[in-house]
Amino acid sequence: MIDTIVAILFNAxxxxxxxxxxxxxxxxxxxxxxxxxxxxxxxxxxGGMIGYTLYVTMHLPFWLALxxxxxxxxxxxxxxDRIALRPAYRRGVLAGVVSTIGLSFVMQNGAQxxxxxxxxxxxxxxxxxxxxxxxxxxxxERVAISLIGLAVTGILTYFLMRTKSGMAARATAGDRETxxxxxxxxxxxxxxxxxxxxxxxxxxxxxxxxxxFLTATMGLSLAVNGFVxxxxxxxxxxxxxxxxxxxxxxxxxxxxxxxxANYREGITFIALIVVLxxxxxxxxxxxxxxx
Amino acid sequence: xxQSSAVARKSAATRAVWRSLEFRLLVLLAxxxxxxxxxxxxxxxxxxDLILVYIVIALGQNIVLGYSGQISIAQSALAAIGGYTCAxxxxxxxxxxxxxxxxxxxxxxxxxxFLGLLTSRVRTHYLLxVTIGFHIVVLxxxxxxxxLTGGPMGLYPVPKIRFGNxxxxxxxxxYYVYLPTALLLLYFAERIRTSRIGLxxxxxxxxxxxxxxxxVAPRYYLTLTMALSGFYAGIGGVMFAFLVGFxxxxxxxxxxxxxxxxIVVLGGMGNNYGVVIVTVxxxxxxxxxxxxxxxxxxxxxxxxxxxxxxxxxGLPELATKLVRQIFRARTSSGGVVxxx
Amino acid sequence: xxLILQVERLSKSFGGMRAVNALDFAIRxxxxxxxxxxxxxGKTTTINLLSxxxxxxxxxxxxxxxxxxxxxxxxxxxxxxxxxxQAPAVFKDLSVFQNVLVGGHSFESFGLKLRNVLFRQWSVxxxxxxxxxxxxxxxxxxxxxxRAPALAGDxxxxxQKLLDLAKVLVCGPALVLLDxxxxxxxxxxxxxxxxxxxxxxxxxTTILFSEHNVSMIMGIxxxxxxxxxxxxxxxxxxxxxxxxxxxIACYLGTxxxxx
Numbered sequence: 086m087i088d089t090i091v092a093i094l095f096n097a098x099x100x101x102x103x104x105x106x107x108x109x110x111x112x113x114x115x116x117x118x119x120x121x122x123x124x125x126x127x128x129x130x131x132g133g134m135i136g137y138t139l140y141v142t143m144h145l146p147f148w149l150a151l152x153x154x155x156x157x158x159x160x161x162x163x164x165x166d167r168i169a170l171r172p173a174y175r176r177g178v179l180a181g182v183v184s185t186i187g188l189s190f191v192m193q194n195g196a197q198x199x200x201x202x203x204x205x206x207x208x209x210x211x212x213x214x215x216x217x218x219x220x221x222x223x224x225x226e227r228v229a230i231s232l233i234g235l236a237v238t239g240i241l242t243y244f245l246m247r248t249k250s251g252m253a254a255r256a257t258a259g260d261r262e263t264x265x266x267x268x269x270x271x272x273x274x275x276x277x278x279x280x281x282x283x284x285x286x287x288x289x290x291x292x293x294x295x296x297x298f299l300t301a302t303m304g305l306s307l308a309v310n311g312f313v314x315x316x317x318x319x320x321x322x323x324x325x326x327x328x329x330x331x332x333x334x335x336x337x338x339x340x341x342x343x344x345x346a347n348y349r350e351g352i353t354f355i356a357l358i359v360v361l362x363x364x365x366x367x368x369x370x371x372x373x374x375x376x
Numbered sequence: 377x378x379q380s381s382a383v384a385r386k387s388a389a390t391r392a393v394w395r396s397l398e399f400r401l402l403v404l405l406a407x408x409x410x411x412x413x414x415x416x417x418x419x420x421x422x423x424x425d426l427i428l429v430y431i432v433i434a435l436g437q438n439i440v441l442g443y444s445g446q447i448s449i450a451q452s453a454l455a456a457i458g459g460y461t462c463a464x465x466x467x468x469x470x471x472x473x474x475x476x477x478x479x480x481x482x483x484x485x486x487x488x489x490f491l492g493l494l495t496s497r498v499r500t501h502y503l504l505x506v507t508i509g510f511h512i513v514v515l516x517x518x519x520x521x522x523x524l525t526g527g528p529m530g531l532y533p534v535p536k537i538r539f540g541n542x543x544x545x546x547x548x549x550x551y552y553v554y555l556p557t558a559l560l561l562l563y564f565a566e567r568i569r570t571s572r573i574g575l576x577x578x579x580x581x582x583x584x585x586x587x588x589x590x591x592v593a594p595r596y597y598l599t600l601t602m603a604l605s606g607f608y609a610g611i612g613g614v615m616f617a618f619l620v621g622f623x624x625x626x627x628x629x630x631x632x633x634x635x636x637x638x639i640v641v642l643g644g645m646g647n648n649y650g651v652v653i654v655t656v657x658x659x660x661x662x663x664x665x666x667x668x669x670x671x672x673x674x675x676x677x678x679x680x681x682x683x684x685x686x687x688x689x690g691l692p693e694l695a696t697k698l699v700r701q702i703f704r705a706r707t708s709s710g711g712v713v714x715x716x
Numbered sequence: 717x718x719l720i721l722q723v724e725r726l727s728k729s730f731g732g733m734r735a736v737n738a739l740d741f742a743i744r745x746x747x748x749x750x751x752x753x754x755x756x757x758g759k760t761t762t763i764n765l766l767s768x769x770x771x772x773x774x775x776x777x778x779x780x781x782x783x784x785x786x787x788x789x790x791x792x793x794x795x796x797x798x799x800x801x802q803a804p805a806v807f808k809d810l811s812v813f814q815n816v817l818v819g820g821h822s823f824e825s826f827g828l829k830l831r832n833v834l835f836r837q838w839s840v841x842x843x844x845x846x847x848x849x850x851x852x853x854x855x856x857x858x859x860x861x862x863r864a865p866a867l868a869g870d871x872x873x874x875x876q877k878l879l880d881l882a883k884v885l886v887c888g889p890a891l892v893l894l895d896x897x898x899x900x901x902x903x904x905x906x907x908x909x910x911x912x913x914x915x916x917x918x919x920x921t922t923i924l925f926s927e928h929n930v931s932m933i934m935g936i937x938x939x940x941x942x943x944x945x946x947x948x949x950x951x952x953x954x955x956x957x958x959x960x961x962x963x964i965a966c967y968l969g970t971x972x973x974x975x
Contacts, residue, residue: 197671
């Protein structure tokens with residue numbers, strides 16, 4: 086009994102961290118620019134695809150593939166921000182949203198051109214077989230995802246809380262004008278946030294790859310999940326995003342297992358919508374709402 | 377003296393008629409009614425009919441997003457409700473078309489109103505979330521209730537529209553039913569926009585606390601715009617179902633819902649004519665691109681990003697910028713050069 | 717003399733801080749009342765409570781004999797309560813005329829009914845001649861009628877403040893609340909403002925305004941209510957307030973009060 090619960094927990098935790106990382110990217114970009122990034126899920130897709138090419142096709146070591154994928158996706162996002170997104174969101178939130186929708190189209194179709202319309206099965210990195218550790222049955226893949234996810238969260242938190250650039254980024258997100266007056270390069274901070282968002286998305290994608298099926302169009306549903314997770318945790322809050330992702334995953338698993346697997350997504354949504362109706366700002370969100 | 381002032385009044389009145397909304401739309405109706413005479417073939421005719429359907433749904437999105445600034449992504453799902461309800465009533469219960477259509481549009485409008493009531497206290501992202509959730513639930517129901525909706529295989533065949541003894545059969549028949557419908561709905565949208573209701577809605581979007589101060593009730597107007605969007609979406613859904621003759625979940629994806637947002641923003645938030653133009657333009661574009669390139673979606677996306685980057689205010693801003701560029705080019709080339 | 721406004725034991729706290737503390741005061745019909753106090757004394761909070769943007773924790777607000785403290789903000793306009801904002805609350809993307817037209821929202825409801833809008837000719841925007849006349853008169857009252865077609869966002873700061881006032885006057889409110897109307901205005905504009913407020917009173921409207929500008933307060937108020945830390949510390953005609961030791965103390969310190 087306990088071992089099934091543990092197995093389920095690790096399942097939910099690993100998926101939850103993946104959602105959480107995407108949600109982090111969401112919240113980060115939202116804090117900086119007030120834009121809802123519809124391409125957030127496609128960043129994960131891109132990361133996963135690049136990871137596939139590096140790890141499977143080119144046989145690079147996993148960690149190297151992960152790292153390079155993060156770099157590439159982060160850079161991609163920075164470039165996209167500079168040339169396409171910024172001219173739009175500088176003038177208004179909705180313009181920015183539309184720009185991200187356009188970006189999503191480009192990324193999805195671009196991925197189809199580069200990697201084809203079929204999907205990829207990413208081989209397991211840490212082992213998909215159930216392993217018994219001290220009487221508890223675990224899937225190493227899931228454990229590894231959870232651990233890596235938590236490690237990334239830890240590093241991100243450290244970066245934002247302790248390092249100079251991290252604090253500068255948080256300051257800019259809180260109050261742009263004051264940040265400008267303090268001599269912080271707001272444009273650079275924006276780029277940094279987009280880079281981190283891209284990198285986080287890539288990690289989410291690479292971690293998700295072994296346990297899901299990689300397709301060029303997987304981004305939209307991931308983005309939706311990331312959005313919900315970010316809202317539940319409090320839009321704009323990074324720890325909230327992670328927590329929100331885990332909650333989302335737990336509710337999703339429960340809905341699928343105990344109510345109806347066919348309507349799993351719908352039930353999850355309704356449950357979380359009701360929760361947010363009672364507490365609109367989410368777990369760590371500010372009063373007054375995300376508007 | 378009185379004679380000339382009477383003449384002056386009469387010419388002012390006639391000028392008012394020429395410039396009135398009713399007159400312009402009647403002219404538009406007359407001109408566009410000639411299209412079937414110049415259309416090359418059946419495909420172009422059906423394409424025009426389809427564009428009319430998208431225009432109706434897009435006008436609904438313009439009311440909820442362009443007028444009141446609510447980010448709702450429910451149009452596709454609401455259209456699905458309208459289309460499926462009407463088709464099922466006609467197919468399974470032998471309901472006369474006009475009755476089925478009324479019931480379906482009522483259904484979509486009430487769903488939208490419900491969503492509006494739910495979210496009008498907590499705004500922006502919550503509405504987006506709720507409408508995404510609504511979309512997911514509706515599509516899940518369509519896919520899973522196979523006995524009712526045909527599931528992923530779809531609902532087929534949807535009968536043709538009948539008015540008494542007359543059956544709307546060919547694409548040109550449909551054109552003469554859908555064109556006045558679309559223009560009538562455009563007329564309503566314009567009347568709402570220019571009325572004090574529309575003014576209150578725009579004021580609410582512009583400065584909410586100021587609007588509260590003069591007595592504008594926020595929940596009422598936000599729910600009203602949502603309900604109107606549902607009304608339009610329902611009609612569009614019915615039009616779609618009976619034109620295409622086939623309903624499937626893939627016709628109502630999240631992607632198409634996103635496109636309606638793109639259309640409204642590109643058309644100039646609240647600008648009905650802009651929305652119509654963008655709808656026609658994007659459809660023509662995708663149709664032509666499909667022939668040219670396998671990867672037309674990418675070009676589509678690039679165009680969206682470029683357009684919104686140059687003119688975040690949409691088509692009206694783009695037009696103003698173009699006019700200014702042309703004007704600047706003209707004056708610089710036509711300027712006086714004094715030389716010794 | 718009838719009381720147009722009665723405030724009894726009004727209280728509002730934010731977190732642990734009492735912004736307004738058991739406030740009691742009343743205003744007679746046709747009066748010009750000033751509300752003064754140091755920064756943070758609760759002036760804007762009081763006006764927010766009166767206009768409905770905030771709900772009181774305790775206390776009652778009565779306008780012309782009717783309790784309004786339970787009503788949401790948008791319903792208070794119908795009870796004759798109008799207010800302006802410190803930062804001018806205008807609709808920047810609408811024209812000046814459209815701004816005042818929105819102000820007439822509570823004036824008549826025929827043009828606001830959907831079926832009339834869709835199917836009746838005379839409900840569309842400009843057809844209600846009565847309303848249009850009221851709007852133009854309101855603009856003339858503040859001196860903005862020549863700017864009617866301009867975009868509200870293009871107006872100068874002072875003009876926007878006037879527009880803020882014009883739009884709430886369309887329905888002929890009984891009680892007008894002004895939140896620091898002279899803030900950001902130069903002396904000539906303040907004089908113009910004083911003239912407008914005086915004319916407003918002579919048309920029968922009661923005015924309550926919070927202010928820092930001493931010339932404005934002492935110049936036109938019939939009575940002044942002084943707040944400090946959310947409590948009323950003094951009330952009376954300008955001459956009394958000028959010499960009131962507690963008032964001087966809270967502005968300048970106790971040493972100044974002793975002198």
